[in-house]
Each structure stands twice: as C-alpha cells, then as structure tokens.
Amino acid sequence: MNFALILFVLVVVTGIAWVADKLVFMPRRRLAADAAVDEFDRQQARVGERFADENAPVTRQQLRNDKLRQPWWLEYTASFFPVILVVFFVRSFIVEPFKIPSGSMVPTLLVGDFILVNKFHYGIRLPITNTRITQGAPVQRGDVIVFRYPKDESVDYIKRAIGLPGDVVAYQDKKLTVNGQPVPETPLPDYFDEERIGYAKQFEETIDGRKNAILNNPAVPPYVIGAEDFPYHDNCQYNERGVICKVPPGHYFMMGDNRDNSADSRYWGFVPDANIVGRAFFIWMNFSSLRRIGSFQ
CATH class of the missing domain: 2.10.109.10 (Umud Fragment, subunit A)
Structure with missing residues (x-):
C-alpha cells in the first residue's frame, strides 16, 4: 500500500480520536476528577484537622491525576495526532x-x-x-x-x-x-x-x-x-x-x-x-x- 495513503489514514484516525478527546472524553474526565476531589475534601473535613492525613495534599493531587489520565487507547491515538499531522504536512508539501x-x-x-x-x-x-x-x-x-x-x-x-x-x-x-x-x-x-x-x-x-x-x-x-x-x-x-x-x-x-x-x-x-x-x-x-x-x- 502507498505510504502516503497509510499516513493519511493515520492522520484521519488519530485526528478523530484527538477531537473526540478534546470535546467529549476530556470534559468527562475533568468532571470525574472534580467530583473525586470534592469527595476527598469532604472526607478530610469530617475527620478534622487533628486526624487529617499529613500527606493529604499529595494524595489529593494524585487522585486528580488518576482521573484525568487518558485511557490506553486514547494515549496511542489522540496523543500521536499532532506528531503524525506534522510529519504528514512536511512530507506532503x-x-x-x-x-x-x-x-x-x-x-x-x-x-x-x-x-x-x-x-x-x-x-x-x-x-x-x-x-x-x-x-x-x-x-x-x-x-x-x-x-x-x-x-x-x-x-x-x-x-x-x-x-x-x-x-x-x-x-x-x-x-x-x-x-x-x-x-x-x-x-x-x-x-x-x-x-x-x-x-x-x-x-x-x-x-x-x-x-x-x-x-x-x-x-x-x-x-x-x-x-x-x-x-x-x-x-x-x-x-x-x-x-x-x-x-x-x-x-x-x-x-x-x-x-x-x-x-x-x-x-x-x-x-x-x-x-x-x-x-x-x-x-x-x-x-x-x-x-x-x-x-x-
């Protein structure tokens, strides 16, 4: 198969994934991250300062990062779109x-x-x-x-x-x-x-x-x-x-x-x-x- 065609197909597939991530999946991950952090903050408020975990700020950030992390199939599609697009543009034009x-x-x-x-x-x-x-x-x-x-x-x-x-x-x-x-x-x-x-x-x-x-x-x-x-x-x-x-x-x-x-x-x-x-x-x-x-x- 023609390499230019293969590269074009990769641009289309990764581009669709990139747009879907920006418009759909990333907002969902942000909502989930915000909800998880809010729940964590409520739990910390219930236990009070005396029993609060000294590592709470680190745990809180780690919880947010986990919720914001892309699933593997997006990581191997949407994440590569900018690189593949640049390669396709330079190689084509x-x-x-x-x-x-x-x-x-x-x-x-x-x-x-x-x-x-x-x-x-x-x-x-x-x-x-x-x-x-x-x-x-x-x-x-x-x-x-x-x-x-x-x-x-x-x-x-x-x-x-x-x-x-x-x-x-x-x-x-x-x-x-x-x-x-x-x-x-x-x-x-x-x-x-x-x-x-x-x-x-x-x-x-x-x-x-x-x-x-x-x-x-x-x-x-x-x-x-x-x-x-x-x-x-x-x-x-x-x-x-x-x-x-x-x-x-x-x-x-x-x-x-x-x-x-x-x-x-x-x-x-x-x-x-x-x-x-x-x-x-x-x-x-x-x-x-x-x-x-x-x-x-």
Missing part, C-alpha cells in the same frame, strides 16, 4: 526523504545515499492523488527529479530531466543532442565503480549551462536492447546507433547519469507531468561515507 536503491545515477548519487526532495518547487500537489494545486517553477533540463514510475506508479524513480515537452532528444553513438544541438562533454578521469568493481569513462556534461558528471562504458553497444511498448512509442525511432525521440506535450524524457546502467526513458518511455514528485537537491546521510552529505547537481 515541503520535503520528503528518499534512499537511492540503485546505481543508475552514479556518479551523482550512489547506492545508500539518503536524499531530500523538494515537494513544492514544481508546485504544491495534493497527497495521494498528486493533483497540482499551485503553479511552481517549470522543470528545467538537468534537474534531478523523483517521479512515479509510469509502468508502476507505486514505485518511485529518480533520473535527470533531459528533454522537455516538444524537445527532440537524440542519443546516438552515446552522444546526446537536444533539438539538434550537441550537449557538450568534457573528459574527466576514469571513474572506479565500486558496485561493479571496474572503471568507466567519465565526462562532464553541460545542459543549459548546468554541469554534471556522467559515465559511459565503451564495451556496451550504443543501441537500445529491450525497449518496451509505452504511450507515444511512435515518437521514438530506434536504430543501431541508439534512439531519437520527440517528447510529447505534458511529458519529459529522463535519463540516468550512469548511461549504460540505467533503465530510463530510452526503455520505458516518457514521464507524464502528473507523475512528478519533486526535485532532489540534497544528500542528508550516507552511512558508508559522511563526506557524501551536501547538495548536488
């Missing part, structure tokens, strides 16, 4: 944490990176339905984006936006062009991929003035093997050199930075705008390397 599960975004993001995703950058969306209710910034080429995988929307993917609606994206002979303009690449030192225990060719790619590192493995052929059927499949032409796609309206073309080890738009198609979750912007933890903490492109 401000920032959401994710963990990188695969190496498709190496060298930018590594397996085990815990990242933060800005949920309002592209406009605020309602949880569960992901319906946009405010207009945010437009997606830009080069943005690292978390989105719902078009083939299974219960799964979140993270890739880099390469093509915007209307763009013609060509990946031929492992060279990227957008609208007929080659995307500049500058060679970098070879990158040692610890996951695959081998070196890969590394380049600095510049998309719309924004730089990021990518990997290419010369041993892997340029053509796409195993491309699936997907909406607007006719917008793509596959050949022995790679693929050329025209991005349909309201969709984006996504690619991983680890170009030869990334299942992305070359294989399963375009990402609808409705599937956008948010813009990834910060690594907040990697237990294998604290030096990973920080912002990234």
Whole structure:
C-alpha cells in the first residue's frame, strides 16, 4: 500500500480520536476528577484537622491525576495526532526523504545515499492523488527529479530531466543532442565503480549551462536492447546507433547519469507531468561515507 495513503489514514484516525478527546472524553474526565476531589475534601473535613492525613495534599493531587489520565487507547491515538499531522504536512508539501536503491545515477548519487526532495518547487500537489494545486517553477533540463514510475506508479524513480515537452532528444553513438544541438562533454578521469568493481569513462556534461558528471562504458553497444511498448512509442525511432525521440506535450524524457546502467526513458518511455514528485537537491546521510552529505547537481 502507498505510504502516503497509510499516513493519511493515520492522520484521519488519530485526528478523530484527538477531537473526540478534546470535546467529549476530556470534559468527562475533568468532571470525574472534580467530583473525586470534592469527595476527598469532604472526607478530610469530617475527620478534622487533628486526624487529617499529613500527606493529604499529595494524595489529593494524585487522585486528580488518576482521573484525568487518558485511557490506553486514547494515549496511542489522540496523543500521536499532532506528531503524525506534522510529519504528514512536511512530507506532503515541503520535503520528503528518499534512499537511492540503485546505481543508475552514479556518479551523482550512489547506492545508500539518503536524499531530500523538494515537494513544492514544481508546485504544491495534493497527497495521494498528486493533483497540482499551485503553479511552481517549470522543470528545467538537468534537474534531478523523483517521479512515479509510469509502468508502476507505486514505485518511485529518480533520473535527470533531459528533454522537455516538444524537445527532440537524440542519443546516438552515446552522444546526446537536444533539438539538434550537441550537449557538450568534457573528459574527466576514469571513474572506479565500486558496485561493479571496474572503471568507466567519465565526462562532464553541460545542459543549459548546468554541469554534471556522467559515465559511459565503451564495451556496451550504443543501441537500445529491450525497449518496451509505452504511450507515444511512435515518437521514438530506434536504430543501431541508439534512439531519437520527440517528447510529447505534458511529458519529459529522463535519463540516468550512469548511461549504460540505467533503465530510463530510452526503455520505458516518457514521464507524464502528473507523475512528478519533486526535485532532489540534497544528500542528508550516507552511512558508508559522511563526506557524501551536501547538495548536488
């Protein structure tokens, strides 16, 4: 089940309990506490000062506290409502944490990176339905984006936006062009991929003035093997050199930075705008390397 839906259900259930406690159960407990204290005071008055219990004030307060104490089922529902509500609000509208599960975004993001995703950058969306209710910034080429995988929307993917609606994206002979303009690449030192225990060719790619590192493995052929059927499949032409796609309206073309080890738009198609979750912007933890903490492109 979708975690956002589970959290929403918890907010509703604990919220109902919280409201019921404030309006119904707490006033009843206060009446019971007042009645118990009044009865205690009457008993103390009957015995008189000479025989009064010196611990009477403590006993009196303890009696009140016992009557005011929430029953266990309210303690585990209403008491957690404020915390769950804050978590739900922050996660739904401000920032959401994710963990990188695969190496498709190496060298930018590594397996085990815990990242933060800005949920309002592209406009605020309602949880569960992901319906946009405010207009945010437009997606830009080069943005690292978390989105719902078009083939299974219960799964979140993270890739880099390469093509915007209307763009013609060509990946031929492992060279990227957008609208007929080659995307500049500058060679970098070879990158040692610890996951695959081998070196890969590394380049600095510049998309719309924004730089990021990518990997290419010369041993892997340029053509796409195993491309699936997907909406607007006719917008793509596959050949022995790679693929050329025209991005349909309201969709984006996504690619991983680890170009030869990334299942992305070359294989399963375009990402609808409705599937956008948010813009990834910060690594907040990697237990294998604290030096990973920080912002990234």
